[in-house]
Amino acid sequence: MARPMDITREFAAVILAAGKGTRMKSQVHKVLHPIGGRAMLHHLMASVNELSPRQTVVVVGSGRDQIESAVAGRAATALQEPQLGTGHAVQQAAAALAGFTGDVLILYGDVPFVRPATMQRMLDRLHADDAPAVVVLGFEPADTLQYGRVIAAADGTIEKMVEHKDASAAERACRLCNSGLMAVRGPDLFALLDRVGNDNAAGEYYLVDVVNVARADGRKSAVVVTDDPGEVAGINSRGELADAEAQWQRFRRDEAMAAGVSLRAPDTVFFSYDTVLGRDVTIEQNVVFGPGVSVADGATIRAFSHLEGAKVGEDCQVGPFARLRPGAVMEKGARVGNFVEMKNATLGEGAKANHLTYLGDADVGAGANIGAGTITCNYDGYFKHRTVIGPRAFIGSNSALIAPVRIGADAIVAAGSAVSRDVDEGELRMVRAEQLVKPGWADRFHDAMKKKKAQERSAGKKG
Structure with a gap:
């Protein structure tokens, strides 16, 4: 005994x-x-x-x-x-x-x-x-x-x-x-x-x-x-290594679900040794967690997302098709959508970036909205620079924020702007080239091109 x-x-x-x-x-x-x-x-x-x-x-x-x-x-x-x-x-x-x-x-x-x-x-x-x-x-x-x-x-x-x-x-x-x-x-x-x-x-x-x-x-x-x-079980070959990975992932998935996590398609979710998940977290199919990720209660990680070195707060939504890289922090209720990438950036409480956005070396204030196609231009070829976006700011679609730059609280950056200077609180900033209008120009262009193409075809037949 x-x-x-x-x-x-x-x-x-x-x-x-x-x-x-x-x-x-x-x-x-x-x-x-x-x-x-x-x-x-x-x-x-x-x-x-x-x-x-x-x-x-x-x-x-x-x-x-x-x-x-x-x-x-x-x-x-x-x-x-x-x-x-x-x-x-x-x-x-x-x-x-x-x-x-x-x-x-x-x-x-x-x-x-x-x-x-x-x-x-x-x-x-x-x-x-x-x-x-x-x-x-x-x-x-x-x-x-x-x-x-x-x-x-x-x-x-x-x-x-x-x-x-x-x-x-x-x-x-x-x-x-x-x-x-x-x-x-x-x-x-x-x-x-x-x-x-x-x-x-x-x-x-x-x-x-x-x-x-x-x-x-x-x-x-x-x-x-x-x-x-x-x-x-000993591991001596690549095949045995793959078997060991599968064994470990099965154990980790079962452990997560027993602790109150919903996995929509368990076999398609891959964890790292230090992944931390809160209760009532929902993880959809084909999600990969690299090292250093924590996900708080009530968050949803949607399909085909990849997270590494990231902190996801309570009730946040990630993806589908999102990528959170090291240093990404999402505060309570923040949202990132499809084809959004974050790196060394904080998305404040309730802030959202729903489409086609890159947030690198950035601080985004609570309640801010980042429009589709927005990027923070953080690298000048030699050094990284930071972008700071104030609370409730609205960044229009297809904007380029050229760091270092600050966007004030409640400011609006008009769609299609390339911003390289600070924007004050409550200010509208529009940085676009003057729109040029030439009536009838497109019609004359098409007529000329069609005539030229017909001439080339005629010359080709004769040859």
């Missing part, structure tokens, strides 16, 4: 990420490929951090520079060179954990979806009354493939661990598989690893053999079985 882990007991996490990941066929290290906008390694580290580890050590090898950069300030690293198996990889963390007397949780950078609760179960089991030397996380997949097997008794104590390539036919018939994840007391871990040999089909030092070494000493090990095999 497991008892809750003493909250004062410390643990460290060792994450293995030294493999080459050749099946991914990428210049980017395998564990840095994103799922839901976040590297799979960072997904795993975020879950570990929920349990407040004393230390995290990432074992690196191939592509070490990329991983060292990705975990800088978050974790220590240890180099495995050459790569001689998983047991050898964990040994490389010995120096970083020198003198550490807490527990050690061993994880894999390409197995990103392990839940904090599952990690906690492993640590708790390590301190049950029977005091197992090693706790292994097992799972029962639909297809056992090439997974190593866990041969266990009815009480969960392990009788034998064996890799698939070394297993007998009877052992391969066992459905309980080894995920590779383990929990071991720090003082035991490296002492056991020092006694692991490489007399096996691959000539490698297997981490799982610590169980067999402990058993030879008369010590028991135990298995904790996850109820979700997807939790320990």
Whole structure:
């Protein structure tokens, strides 16, 4: 019977990420490929951090520079060179954990979806009354493939661990598989690893053999079985990465709907790891959330919209076919419509830009109306400049606001204007070329062109 882990007991996490990941066929290290906008390694580290580890050590090898950069300030690293198996990889963390007397949780950078609760179960089991030397996380997949097997008794104590390539036919018939994840007391871990040999089909030092070494000493090990095999799915190829993305998105959609969000076509909505959604938010089909988006209560995101780094306030409407880029802020009740793009801009409470508009580096006051085809000309080829539009201002269609420029409260900019100087409060600004009228000119032009075209056709026939 497991008892809750003493909250004062410390643990460290060792994450293995030294493999080459050749099946991914990428210049980017395998564990840095994103799922839901976040590297799979960072997904795993975020879950570990929920349990407040004393230390995290990432074992690196191939592509070490990329991983060292990705975990800088978050974790220590240890180099495995050459790569001689998983047991050898964990040994490389010995120096970083020198003198550490807490527990050690061993994880894999390409197995990103392990839940904090599952990690906690492993640590708790390590301190049950029977005091197992090693706790292994097992799972029962639909297809056992090439997974190593866990041969266990009815009480969960392990009788034998064996890799698939070394297993007998009877052992391969066992459905309980080894995920590779383990929990071991720090003082035991490296002492056991020092006694692991490489007399096996691959000539490698297997981490799982610590169980067999402990058993030879008369010590028991135990298995904790996850109820979700997807939790320990490894990612080694682009196809498996796509499967992992789909798995994560399904979970995130279900989570959103359970929290009070309406998804009109759930399978077509894609979230990022940090998307924040309020209650009674409605999201129509084919909407994509990049990182850094929050949507407040009662907002509607209409079809085919793309949001990234944006804040959408209460009761706002976005889209359809809208794009909110980083720094876009919509205050309560604001509206952007089809083919409107915002970047580093604030749309004040109740303000609206309903059609074909670009708002870049702009502040739009409450209740302002931005007409169709309006753009803020924010870039002069070298520097960005800001446009400020006051409350209740009306910007006519097809206007160009050439920053830096300020439009006062209640001002009107006439349609088709190119405004390069400030507009005072309550002022009408019309910037258009004088309209030129030439009566009958179009009729004479058409007659002349038709005559010329007829002459060319006649000359062509004669030729």
